[in-house]
Amino acid sequence: MRMKTFSFSVTSAVIMLLLAAGCTSGYKPVILVHGVFSGPSSFKNLSRFIKKAHPGTEVTAIDLFNNEKSTKSMWKQIDDFAKVIQKIMEKSPEGVHLLCYSQGGLICRGVLSKLPNHNVHNFIVLSSPLAGQFGVPEMLHEFIPVSGRKLVYLICYRRVVQRHFSICNYWNDPHRRVKDLKFNNFLPLLNGEKAHGKMAEWKKNFLRIKKLVLIGGPGDDVITPWQSSHFGFYNSNEAIIEMKKQNFYRKNTFGLKTLDTRGDLIVCTQSGVKHMEWHSNQSVFEKCIQKWLD
Ligand SMILES: *[C@@H]1O[C@H](CO)[C@@H](O)[C@H](O)[C@H]1NC(C)=O
Ligand SMILES: *[C@@H]1O[C@H](CO)[C@@H](O)[C@H](O)[C@H]1NC(C)=O
Secondary structure, eight states: OHHHHHHHHHHHHHHHHHHHHHHTOSSOOEEEEOOTTOOGGGGHHHHHHHHHHSTTOOEEEOOOSOGGGGGSOHHHHHHHHHHHHHHHHHTOTTOEEEEEETHHHHHHHHHHHHOTTOOEEEEEEESOOTTOBOOOOGGGTTTSOSSSGGGTHHHHSSHHHHTTOHHHHSBOOTTOHHHHHHHOSSHHHHTTSSOOTTHHHHHHHHTTOSEEEEEEOTTOSSSSSGGGGGTOEEOTTSOEEOGGGSHHHHTTSSSHHHHHHHTOEEEEEOSSOOGGGGGGOHHHIIIIIGGGOO
């Protein structure tokens, strides 16, 4: 009888310990930032994958600039996302992980450049046009009423459009580099291709991250060229120039080369994944994401 009580209480103590461990899981909170024309519900599957692999993880898909509001200017979105992300980080002194999809990847880079005290550990960028976009996917045909990507600059490289339409903020026409640098008020600044007074400060802030994980692949039917998700882009002959040969890498304008030299730049390529499937594909999660959410 005594033995039985003893083993019962040992068992219950073990169960209680396990439960306690589950409640204060060792996994850092994960913040998710959505892409254009979508919202937090796009991360349903990814949130499920994370919670299944790492029980107890607190996952927050930010509910801001959803659907058609997601085409507001990038700087405006960055300011507002920064406020929400800052609040989550203040409640998580142990640090957080940030995973951002498509346009969200550029929003998150802006946030990380502008927030001096952020505590983001791993920054995971899922299929994002990091070096720009030079292709009009079908979903944009009603917004960009020109046939052919070579004419889009006529719309995008205007100051008034730059102030109001996110996609033009990362439009990058390799045949119009002079115009791009002159009129684009977002990506050339973020990538440090156009010098500005905050470059050193933004770089220092950005480099607070521990790891940068870049995920993309040739099956992507929106990001053009798909290598932009790994910081590659077209030259003026529309040949792909890979990340390490880009000026922003070679001149280390925003810290990319530092991260690489530190051993903290991870590139994960998956083929056969369409743009809208990156955050719902289990094997992408297992191969490219899971191990960076510890
Ligand atoms: C989640 O995955 C299921 C099948 O795996 C798919 O049908 C559904 O569209 C996905 N949801 C989202 C929001 O991507
Ligand atoms: C998921 O991604 C893999 C590549 O990692 C691909 O081969 C597969 O077809 C994708 N599955 C779905 C359901 O899209």
